[in-house]
Amino acid sequence: MMSRIIPIATAVVADSLRRKVVYIVLVFAAFLALAIPALPSYGLGVEDAVFREVALALSFVTALVLTLSLAANRVPAEVERRTVYNVIAKGVGRWEYLVGTWLGILIVTGGAIAAFTVVEQVIALVKYRDAMWQLWQGALAVWLEMGVLAAFAVAVSAITGPVVVVTASLAALFAGHSRSTLLGGEGALGLRPFYPSLDAFNVVNPVAHGSGVPPLYIVSMLVVFLGFAAMSLAVGIALFSRRDL
Amino acid sequence: MSEENGSAILIRGARKRYKPIVGAPQRDAVRGVDISVAPGTIHGLLGPNGAGKTTTIKMLLGLVRPTAGEFTILGEDSTQPAGRRNVGFMPEQPYFPQHLRAAQALKLYAQLGGVPKDQIAARTSRLMERVGLQGREKTTLDAFSRGMLQRLGIAQALINEPTVVVLDEPASGLDPVGQRDIRNLMLELRDSGVTVLLSSHQLSEVEAVCDDVTIMNAGVVAAEGDLDMLLNVEGRTSIRARGLGDTLPASIASEATSVAASGGVWVFSVADGAVRRTVDAVDDAGGQVVSVAPVRDSLEDYFARLLVSTSGEGDGR
Numbered sequence: 001m002m003s004r005i006i007p008i009a010t011a012v013v014a015d016s017l018r019r020k021v022v023y024i025v026l027v028f029a030a031f032l033a034l035a036i037p038a039l040p041s042y043g044l045g046v047e048d049a050v051f052r053e054v055a056l057a058l059s060f061v062t063a064l065v066l067t068l069s070l071a072a073n074r075v076p077a078e079v080e081r082r083t084v085y086n087v088i089a090k091g092v093g094r095w096e097y098l099v100g101t102w103l104g105i106l107i108v109t110g111g112a113i114a115a116f117t118v119v120e121q122v123i124a125l126v127k128y129r130d131a132m133w134q135l136w137q138g139a140l141a142v143w144l145e146m147g148v149l150a151a152f153a154v155a156v157s158a159i160t161g162p163v164v165v166v167t168a169s170l171a172a173l174f175a176g177h178s179r180s181t182l183l184g185g186e187g188a189l190g191l192r193p194f195y196p197s198l199d200a201f202n203v204v205n206p207v208a209h210g211s212g213v214p215p216l217y218i219v220s221m222l223v224v225f226l227g228f229a230a231m232s233l234a235v236g237i238a239l240f241s242r243r244d245l
Numbered sequence: 246m247s248e249e250n251g252s253a254i255l256i257r258g259a260r261k262r263y264k265p266i267v268g269a270p271q272r273d274a275v276r277g278v279d280i281s282v283a284p285g286t287i288h289g290l291l292g293p294n295g296a297g298k299t300t301t302i303k304m305l306l307g308l309v310r311p312t313a314g315e316f317t318i319l320g321e322d323s324t325q326p327a328g329r330r331n332v333g334f335m336p337e338q339p340y341f342p343q344h345l346r347a348a349q350a351l352k353l354y355a356q357l358g359g360v361p362k363d364q365i366a367a368r369t370s371r372l373m374e375r376v377g378l379q380g381r382e383k384t385t386l387d388a389f390s391r392g393m394l395q396r397l398g399i400a401q402a403l404i405n406e407p408t409v410v411v412l413d414e415p416a417s418g419l420d421p422v423g424q425r426d427i428r429n430l431m432l433e434l435r436d437s438g439v440t441v442l443l444s445s446h447q448l449s450e451v452e453a454v455c456d457d458v459t460i461m462n463a464g465v466v467a468a469e470g471d472l473d474m475l476l477n478v479e480g481r482t483s484i485r486a487r488g489l490g491d492t493l494p495a496s497i498a499s500e501a502t503s504v505a506a507s508g509g510v511w512v513f514s515v516a517d518g519a520v521r522r523t524v525d526a527v528d529d530a531g532g533q534v535v536s537v538a539p540v541r542d543s544l545e546d547y548f549a550r551l552l553v554s555t556s557g558e559g560d561g562r
Contacts, residue, residue, distance in 0.1 A: 007356035011342070018344055082340040086401055089306045089411075090357040091330035245308045 004092045005100040012074060012104025021069050026112055029062040030119045048128050053208035055120040056138040060145075063113050064173075067146045070105045071153035072165040075240075084245060095237040098154055102233060105150045106143075113139050113146075138207040140218065144225040145201035149173060151229040155236025159243060173198070200224040252317075253409055253440035254282035254305070259314035261300050274300045276464040278314075282442055282457070287435050289451040289472070290444040292461035293552060298444045299337065301461070302413055306334055318409050330359060333407035337414045337444075339398025341386050347373065347397055348382035351404055358405030372400040377426060391418040399427065403434075410434060413444045428454050452476075452544040460551060467551050476547055481514045481540040484523060489532040496526040503540075514540050 016022055036054045075098070078084040087097055117139040124132040153169045160168075175182065176198030183192060200221055206213045259278040262271055275297040282288040292298045303309035305316045307324045321328035341350050348369050355365045373379050376396040381389075389397065395418045402410055412431070416424040424447075431441050431454050445451050451458060452472065459469040468475060484501075487510045493501065500523050501513035511532075515523045520537065527534050 003359060004357055007353055011353055015342060015344065082336065082338075083342055085308060085334070085336045085340065086354060087357060088308055088326075089329060089332065089334035089336075090354060090405065091326045091328075091332070091359075092357050093326040096326075242310060244310060245303070 001096065004096045005103060008087070008092070008097055008100025009104035009107060012070075012101055013107050015074075016070055016104070016108040019069075022066060022108070022112065025062055025065050025069075026116060029058050029116055032058055033116075033120050033123055036123075048124075048130060048132070049208050049210065051124065051128070052132060052135060052138070052210070053204060055124075055135060056142070056204055056207055059113055059116055059120070059139055059142050062116055063109055063142050063146045064149070066112050067105065067109050067150050068153060068166050068169055070108060071102075071150045072157060072162040072169070074101050074105070075154060075157040076161050076165075079243075079245060082245075088245065094240050095233075098158060098236055098240055099233060102151055102154045102229075105154070106147050109146045109150065110143050113143050134207045134210060134212050137213040137218070138203055141201045141203045141207075141213070141221060144221055145198055147225055148198065148201075148228040148232065151232035151236070155232045155239065158236045158240035172196075177202070196228065198228075251283065252281040253284040253286075253319060254280065254288070254323075254442055255315070255317045256280040256301065256305060257315040259301055259304055259316065260312045261297075261304060261309065262312045273464055275304070278461065278464070278466055280459050280466070280469070282440055284440050285435060285438050286456040287431055287441040287443055287454050289455035289458035290442060290461065291446075291448070291451060291458055291548065292467075295463075296461040297464040298461055299413060302411055302442070302444060306332070306411065330405075331408045333402035333405065333410040335398045335402040335410075335412045335415055337417065339394050339401065341394065341397065341401075343387040344385060346383050346385050347378060347389070350386060350397065351400060354401045355404045360405055368404060368406075372403055375403075375430070376400045377423070392420060392423055395419055396423065399430065407439070409440045409442070411442045411444075414446065415443070416445070416447055416450055424450065448544045448548060460548065462552055472544070473541070476542045476544060478540040478542055480517050482517050482520050483512065483514045483536075483538050483540045484520070484527075485510055485512050485535040485537075486527045486532045487511070487535055489527065489530055494526060494530040497523055497530070500526075510535060 033055060036051050075084075078087075084097070088094065117135050120135055121131055124130055124135070149169055149172070152172050153165050156168045157165045176196060179192065179195045179197040179199060183195060201224070203213050203217075257279055259275050259280075260273070261275040262273050265271060278297065278301055280288075280290070280301070290298050290301070300309060304311040304314065305318070305323055306329060307326070311324065316323045318328055318332055323329050323332070345353070351369045351372065352365055355368060360368060369382070370379075373382055376399050378393060378396055378400070381393070386394065386397070395415070399412070399415060402412065415431075416427045419427060428450060431443065434441055435454075435456075443451065443455060455472055457470060458472055458475065460467045489497070489511050493504060493506075493511060493513070497513070498504070500515045500519045502515070504511070504513040506512070524534055524537070
């Protein structure tokens with residue numbers, strides 16, 4: 001099983017690393033990180049908190065662009081170019097193909113977020129003489145959320161094209177962070193436990209204000225990540241298994 | 246199931262109905278196809294465009310969901326991944342990630358095919374040489390010509406040393422030398438015990454290498470069987486003779502049809518029951534019999550005749 005999933009994930013990583021969009025997004029994000037001290041709200045003795053908050057937002061946007069650009073196109077392109085024929089005919093299960101693809105995207109996104117976090121840390125060290133290790137907790141939360149989003153995007157891409165995938169993924173992201181808005185607070189308490197909320201990955205406050213994310217909360221994030229990613233992939237596998245290639 | 250009856254590939258009752266967008270009529274691309282391929286043979290799958298050949302192959306290899314039917318390779322359900330692990334497949338046009346180098350592509354498919362790590366380099370090198378791509382291991386595939394991609398497609402199909410190989414138009418896009426190489430490769434595979442299912446439009450290629458054929462038309466099997474049996478024109482024997490002079494003796498002419506003469510050699514066909522009599526007549530006329538053989542149709546003629554007789558039976562793909 002893993003002997004087939006790992007080569008697929010490796011191929012996704014290799015294919016991603018030759019894409020210019022990955023480097024353009026990272027360089028652009030690094031420039032923006034360097035510009036954080038120039039923000040108008042920067043000052044009043046909370047510079048480091050503002051830096052951490054904006055840096056986390058930049059990580060999120062960077063990871064989001066990368067995740068969608070990789071996940072939206074991978075499966076549709078392989079089906080359209082028929083490169084998937086050689087893979088499936090070699091005895092690779094369709095579920096292995098989808099999981100391998102998702103894993104490859106997860107690795108690339110993780111690498112990009114890690115690289116960007118290092119850049120942010122270097123800036124923080126130079127500017128504040130503080131390594132701001134909490135940024136890594138924020139990076140983990142962003143990565144896990146992107147993992148869920150990538151699973152959703154891969155699932156949708158199993159039967160549709162890139163435009164639908166991006167639209168559906170952004171809609172899912174919006175809905176995932178709008179539980180209170182959409183359910184209307186106390187008016188729909190019965191639905192709250194079943195709502196696919198992504199708020200669990202929102203750790204801006206503890207990261208920005210320096211208190212850090214408690215270890216148990218990190219474990220709960222991991223559980224939510226695994227649950228949502230597994231559900232999305234299961235649906236994607238069910239859809240892809242029925243598709244004629 | 247297939248191992249019990251001795252088939253390397255067994256397709257029973259294959260059917261594919263494409264469900265249309267609402268309002269359009271349903272379309273049956275394949276309608277109850279049965280194919281049995283004996284182990285260690287080259288089996289040709291023929292048919293005009295739209296006959297259902299590619300859909301049948303795709304169902305066999307799990308690329309298209311069958312509406313109905315059983316598909317087994319070496320006794321295992323080939324619509325399931327485990328049933329395809331001993332199979333090599335080359336699609337009609339081999340598609341590869343264009344950014345990969347040739348050796349990287351083969352390494353990827355070797356890994357997916359379960360080739361042990363320590364054997365990948367040796368197999369890659371051997372197959373690149375076998376398909377005439379030696380020295381091109383580090384060339385990226387976007388620099389490959391159509392013919393080179395075709396050759397790499399064959400190497401890809403063979404990288405896991407399969408027992409069953411399915412080739413869809415393997416000689417398409419190849420020059421005559423390349424086509425001959427592919428024919429020789431298929432014969433070598435057969436000689437080494439590999440079963441080959443060959444889908445091709447090139448009738449000369451099929452006639453040269455195939456032991457058995459299945460001819461599809463409009464989603465159904467129009468004819469199948471041993472190629473020699475199919476092409477044999479029942480009841481007629483061809484005789485070649487020389488030393489008969491410029492005019493065919495009356496005793497022979499009365500029996501002969503399809504008469505032709507060239508360079509002093511007469512060629513004609515007679516009814517099987519008249520062979521003995523005609524050979525004696527050649528002797529009596531002072532001539533010599535050069536050869537006696539059953540009259541054999543060309544595959545092209547047989548194919549054309551069959552399609553005319555079975556046309557209008559449906560709409561395959």
